[in-house]
Structures are given as C-alpha cells and as structure tokens.
Amino acid sequence: MSPTQTLRRGLAATFIAACVAAPALAEPADLNVVVRLADGATLPPEAMMQVELLDVSRADAASTTLAARSYRIDSLPAEIRLPYETDDVDARMSYAVAATVAKDGTTVLRTTTSFPALTRNAPERPEIVLEQIAPIAMEADMPGIAGIPWQVSEIGGRLLVVEDAPTLAFDAEGNFAMYGGCNRFTGTAEIVAGTISFPEAFAGTRRMCPEPRMKLEQDMVDAVGAATGYVRNGSLLSLTNEAGVTVLRLNERPE
Numbered sequence: 001m002s003p004t005q006t007l008r009r010g011l012a013a014t015f016i017a018a019c020v021a022a023p024a025l026a027e028p029a030d031l032n033v034v035v036r037l038a039d040g041a042t043l044p045p046e047a048m049m050q051v052e053l054l055d056v057s058r059a060d061a062a063s064t065t066l067a068a069r070s071y072r073i074d075s076l077p078a079e080i081r082l083p084y085e086t087d088d089v090d091a092r093m094s095y096a097v098a099a100t101v102a103k104d105g106t107t108v109l110r111t112t113t114s115f116p117a118l119t120r121n122a123p124e125r126p127e128i129v130l131e132q133i134a135p136i137a138m139e140a141d142m143p144g145i146a147g148i149p150w151q152v153s154e155i156g157g158r159l160l161v162v163e164d165a166p167t168l169a170f171d172a173e174g175n176f177a178m179y180g181g182c183n184r185f186t187g188t189a190e191i192v193a194g195t196i197s198f199p200e201a202f203a204g205t206r207r208m209c210p211e212p213r214m215k216l217e218q219d220m221v222d223a224v225g226a227a228t229g230y231v232r233n234g235s236l237l238s239l240t241n242e243a244g245v246t247v248l249r250l251n252e253r254p255e
Helices: 003-021 211-226
Strands: 028-037 047-055 064-073 078-085 095-103 106-110 115-117 127-132 150-155 167-170 175-179 184-188 190-192 195-197 229-233 236-240 246-252
Touching: 028 047, 028 095, 047 078, 064 078, 095 127, 115 127, 150 211, 195 229, 211 246
Parallel strands: 028 127
Antiparallel strands: 028 078, 047 064, 047 095, 095 106, 095 115, 106 127, 150 167, 150 246, 167 175, 175 184, 190 195, 229 236, 236 246
16 A cells, blocks of 8 residues: 555544544524513513523422523513524423513513423423512603503403404593494593593493494493503503403504
8 A cells, every 4th residue: 555545544534533523513493482471460661581491300409591582572472582502402301481571670570480391292382471570660751641542452361353443542631532342432530650540430322233342342341440550561551450450451553
C-alpha cells in the first residue's frame, strides 16, 4: 500500500470516527399554549406574562425550568408559542406549563394548578388558566367607559355568536342606552371608578320578537341587573357581579 493510500484511509477513518462520536444537535421546537383568565380575574393594562415549561418528574424535589419566555399581552384568551429544545425532553418524565403576570414587581395572576405538557398523554396544545392572587390597584386615571359604543360578545360565560348583537352605551353623566336584541332601553346608572349600579327598572320599547331574540334580551337584562363592577382593558369591557364573576363581556364597536 502506497503512503498516499495509507494517508487517505487514515483520514477517512478519522472522519468516520468523528461523525460517530459527535453528539446530535438539539432540535428547537415550539409548544403552543392557550392562556385563559379565570372567572373574575382581571388583566392589568400593558401586562407582561411569563410562561415556563417545567420538569415536574420528581415529587420530592423542586421543579426544573426547561424553557421560559415573556410576552406582552393586551387581552385573554390568547395563544402563544413557547420555544424549547427537544433534547431536554424525556418521554419517561413529566412536564407542565406554568405562567405568571406581574404589575409593578408584584405577581397578580398565576397558574395555581398543574397543566401537563408534552408527555404521558398530555394534550398537544395545553390550555392553562390564570387565577387572581393579588388585587390590581385602581388607577386615578382609569380609562372611562362613557362615549363609546359597546357590543356584547359574551353573556354569562357563553360566547355570543349572533347577528345584530346587543349593545350598550353611556354618556358622562351615567345615562345609558341599551339594545337588548329586540327592544331599546334607557336609564341612568351610577358609575364610579370600577363600580357600576343599574336601576331596578328602566324605560324601553315593548316590541315582540321571535322567541330566541326574546330569550337573548332577557339574558342581557338579567346580566346588566346583576352587574356591580366593571373592568376596561383597551377596547374590551367586562361587567362583574358581587362575587367578581364576569356576567357580560363587550367589545368596542367599530363606527
């Protein structure tokens, strides 16, 4: 064998050995996560949310963070993508997704239960829920709700998908105009920062509409009657009852 052939074979053997010994490169992946607010929870303005992928395999030890990322959010529910490295995941282990929202350095929302991810028959797209753990202080310059046409998107926790949805509007003195789905109503509400009180009875038209529209209108009237508070986040408005549960969700209606 010539010196040249020997050198070539030596280089080839070295190359093959290096290929075998070289570790596989970690593959990046994204975990899609749906984030929701618990009933009565309030998202602070310009909120920053941190979402983490945790290794929770050992019950006798603290969880280990495999991935974490912060997101600026204006409203919930929302879907985010959390990047992680697939080489960090072992199919025999258990993983969970957790999240927190802080305001001025204080955590005001967080997940309080475990939401499995990735292994052990966990959902492909985990849905996590943020619970209120600290009150959000009312700002002196809290955005008002007057002078804006609001359109209902949810009543009593049920998403409203209907043409000609109910609407609600206020002026600076608390006078309101409401379309319930069939009839139109007017009255005066007492509105102070974060609280609202509607009269027990208010004037309105007395049209008769098909039963589904009348049922929708009654649900609207009942929700308004139960409202004792409100929270506005940009173009979103929530009316809440005495227990802090959202009874009516509205969106700013485009002109």
